[in-house]
Amino acid sequence: MSNAKRFEGKTAFITGAASGIGRATAVAFAVEGARVVVTDRVEAALRETGESVKEIGGEVLAIACDVSKPEEIEAAVARAVNTFGRIDCAFNNAGVENKATPLHEIELEEWDRILGINLRGTFVCMKHEIAQMLRQGGGVVVNTSSGAGIRGVAGGASYAASKHAMIGMTKSAALDYAKRNIRVNCVLPGNIATPMMDRFTDGDIQKAIDLEPVGRLGKPEEIAEAVLWMCSDLGGFVTGASVVVDGGWSL
Template sequence: MPRPDRFTGKVAFVTGAAGGIGRAAAIAFAVEGARVAILDRTEDALRSTEAAAKAAGGEVLAITCDVSRPEQVEAAVNQVVERFGRLDVAFNNAGVENKAAPLHEIELEEWDRILGINLRGTFVCMKHELAQMVRQGGGVVVNTASGAGICGVAGGASYAASKHAIIGMTKSAALDYAKQNIRVNAVLPGNIETPMMDRFTGGDIQKAIDLEPVGRLGKPEEIAEAVLWMASDLGGFVTGAATVIDGGWSL
């Protein structure tokens, strides 16, 4: 149940906001009173999220940003602080799926692409977000990992490696900043109704549904709700957590 005042006065920063989980989270933050910075490298789709978040009552700053480009990430964080004065919540959600292949067939360029966006991109975002949070005296970071971060995925070595690493990075950062009023957590979605899942299955969504013990895909809004809880005061005793929301897929 949305609480319109849960994030009033707070500033939320959402990457990968053009669609799927990022879009749902951006709109949810706006509904609950946050000023929201939304980032994605796909400008047209980002504008759609911007319009939806504004319609939900939020003040929104849209920034075209490729998280694999460190200079763009640094500039985006600086732009948010210049506009809103602070950065209270960072949801690092930008990521891409791999081209399915057994490990020995993965090209180095494809490996570097996946790790460069999913892992290095998350690291660079955290680096600049956390520096700002240290300066202002607190904040919350939530990273998108995956059920593939706690189990193997046939044909998905690069993706699984990136998501396993995000969990380790999240837990380590949680210890680094625990005494500085900064919490760092990860959310681990399963098979969710997103454009990424549509691409990964080649449009055959039933294949993904068949993997889910609950017999359906998750909804982006279900992941967004978990992110908002982690970022809220009610999640204040949670740090270093890797919260699985996957309908039982990884059991």
């Protein structure tokens, strides 16, 4: 039986890596042999992610980066390439939730903030990641959409709009680069035990559990496993897909 690691010699670039799904995915990539670039705007927590990767013997580069600022994204991608030479797997996970608000009460500034981070930020990340993948001859991109990308959410028009749009952007990019050895997919988490979920429920996590047909929250590591599968050779025939990992919530 082979002990080969799935991502030996490869580099993974992860946004929103300071906690939750991003941190779990960074650690999972490192366990499988990848060099890991982690980015987030929360620097103290990002350093903790870096330490978590180092503790398991992984090679890590932590870069403070706010995905709402295109120049910071471009600089982060350039630094990753300067350090490790390439980006084989990009996981665009950075995102924010909205405060539950009926559509007619959403302020334009709040709409722009949610779409600017979740959708525009992911677009700018993809723009620079894919340019690098074209130069090196291929790669894989996975974007974090949501169960809210395939169903409505009362009080969540801005968040749901950003996550629905991400799926359309992902499908279109998958077609753009299908013959260039670049695959582009989405993962759609349900209610996952993360700091975002704590904020979204105001600490009443039972509300989120009650929405899950399986009767529990998902674990960040379960989303990480789906991301790694899509990035690995086992997912080599998968592109433009929306992989739902939500315990049945979207049903």
